[in-house]
Amino acid sequence: MSMPFYVSPEQLMADKAEYARKGIARGKSIVTMEYADGILLMAENPSASLSKLGEIYDRIAFAGVGKFSEFDQLRKVGVRYADVKGYAYSRDDVRGRALANAYSQAIGDVFTNQMKPLEVEIVVAEVGDPRFEGHEENSLYRVQFDGSIGDHQGYCVIGGSAENLEAHLRAHYAEDQPLGEAVRLGRNTLERGTNGDPVPPKNLEVAILDRSRSGRKFRRLSADELAGILEG
Amino acid sequence: MPFRGQYQGSSFSELLELDHSHIRVDFADLAQKAHDAIVEAPHGTTVLALRLEAGVLVAGDRLATAGYQVASREVEKVFAADEHSLIAIAGAAGPAIEMARLLGIELEHYEKIEGEALELDGKANKLSQMIRQNLPAAMQGLAVVPLFAGYDTRRKQGRLWKFDITGGRYEEAEFDASGSGGLFAKESLKKSYTPGLERADGLRAALEALRAAADEDRATGGVDLERGIYPIVKVCTAEGIEDVPESEIADVHRAIVESSRRG
Numbered sequence: 478m479s480m481p482f483y484v485s486p487e488q489l490m491a492d493k494a495e496y497a498r499k500g501i502a503r504g505k506s507i508v509t510m511e512y513a514d515g516i517l518l519m520a521e522n523p524s525a526s527l528s529k530l531g532e533i534y535d536r537i538a539f540a541g542v543g544k545f546s547e548f549d550q551l552r553k554v555g556v557r558y559a560d561v562k563g564y565a566y567s568r569d570d571v572r573g574r575a576l577a578n579a580y581s582q583a584i585g586d587v588f589t590n591q592m593k594p595l596e597v598e599i600v601v602a603e604v605g606d607p608r609f610e611g612h613e614e615n616s617l618y619r620v621q622f623d624g625s626i627g628d629h630q631g632y633c634v635i636g637g638s639a640e641n642l643e644a645h646l647r648a649h650y651a652e653d654q655p656l657g658e659a660v661r662l663g664r665n666t667l668e669r670g671t672n673g674d675p676v677p678p679k680n681l682e683v684a685i686l687d688r689s690r691s692g693r694k695f696r697r698l699s700a701d702e703l704a705g706i707l708e709g
Numbered sequence: 710m711p712f713r714g715q716y717q718g719s720s721f722s723e724l725l726e727l728d729h730s731h732i733r734v735d736f737a738d739l740a741q742k743a744h745d746a747i748v749e750a751p752h753g754t755t756v757l758a759l760r761l762e763a764g765v766l767v768a769g770d771r772l773a774t775a776g777y778q779v780a781s782r783e784v785e786k787v788f789a790a791d792e793h794s795l796i797a798i799a800g801a802a803g804p805a806i807e808m809a810r811l812l813g814i815e816l817e818h819y820e821k822i823e824g825e826a827l828e829l830d831g832k833a834n835k836l837s838q839m840i841r842q843n844l845p846a847a848m849q850g851l852a853v854v855p856l857f858a859g860y861d862t863r864r865k866q867g868r869l870w871k872f873d874i875t876g877g878r879y880e881e882a883e884f885d886a887s888g889s890g891g892l893f894a895k896e897s898l899k900k901s902y903t904p905g906l907e908r909a910d911g912l913r914a915a916l917e918a919l920r921a922a923a924d925e926d927r928a929t930g931g932v933d934l935e936r937g938i939y940p941i942v943k944v945c946t947a948e949g950i951e952d953v954p955e956s957e958i959a960d961v962h963r964a965i966v967e968s969s970r971r972g
Binding site: 563 | 721814821
């Protein structure tokens, strides 16, 4: 008769975390930061069709790194969650914090109860508006592979070389930058992850939550628009 | 788990039906249970759509009636479904407004899940399915007969569709009108419409048609000068949707009244 191997809970969790970290570290990073008119999301992404950034709701965007199929599934459940909530209550009742908490629970649940943890790390970004009572502040929530959640001021980086990139932002980030400066800083930051190799504009996926738009604030920057900004 | 549900597709109405049926309204069921009340439910009356050189124009009066009484003088019957399409509703106001709202969410939901918007044909087809699903309620007195119009960004032209209560979908090349005053509006448009209308001429033709409908059909509301209530008119072109300002509608209305007096 064979005996099942005993693995201590500490060891089990450490192994899972190690596995998830390795998966995430293989992917490229994403930079999100506040700028004068909203929130900028920037990903290094050679694929034009497999998006890492997505629209969730009027003022909420999603960014994910790691295994595409896993974070894209999370993006879709987020859209479903938000649309159902907005239908049942009102559009203003769909908030980033509730969504980030739901993600945290779902991802944490997989981490503790399933064999394989999700190899993902995500950001839920919500743009605020000072003219809109109760919704004044921008929010950036980061949810990690084990479900741990944190909110970030100013900027937030996810992906393999997040710490290195965040150090660069810490030194160069300023509040209320215009969009052009934020985009250029974003690219310089992403180049830290490629050991200084330039990242061509066609390998950048860029989206903004633009406070000045009415209704749906999420907008992707086209390749031409991006090239114009980066040259300017 | 915070994300309950089995549905994996990209349709919002299917998502509601499968995973959130408790917040979905079943009008057929309602109509069956409370048939006497339904007859007195508010109904919207006249809406119209016509093709312009640069897109489409959609207009509707503001009256909702319940039996022989006014239910609302300021109801809105023309809605933007998304950035390039409009839905104008006629028929039972409750289910019609719900259908317009659902269509808007449906189009946005699809776009977010799939990463690209539906073609204009696809949007019209989706609406026709929603009307077909409403058929049991329609048989109980809650018919919804909308118009759908928009700017086809691929063909680079305005297009419009009318529907019947079974979900039948018919594309019209020039114009159409729906609701109790729709017949009179159509008669008026038949005389004033020419292909390739500019915005100003289209606006005039639309307001004349609504005036004719309000004149002949007691359930259609005309311009209410006393309360300052004007029809709602929206124009959809390549640039998106524009609400025609009330001041402009008032000016055109005045011009129409002037010329009919002189004539």
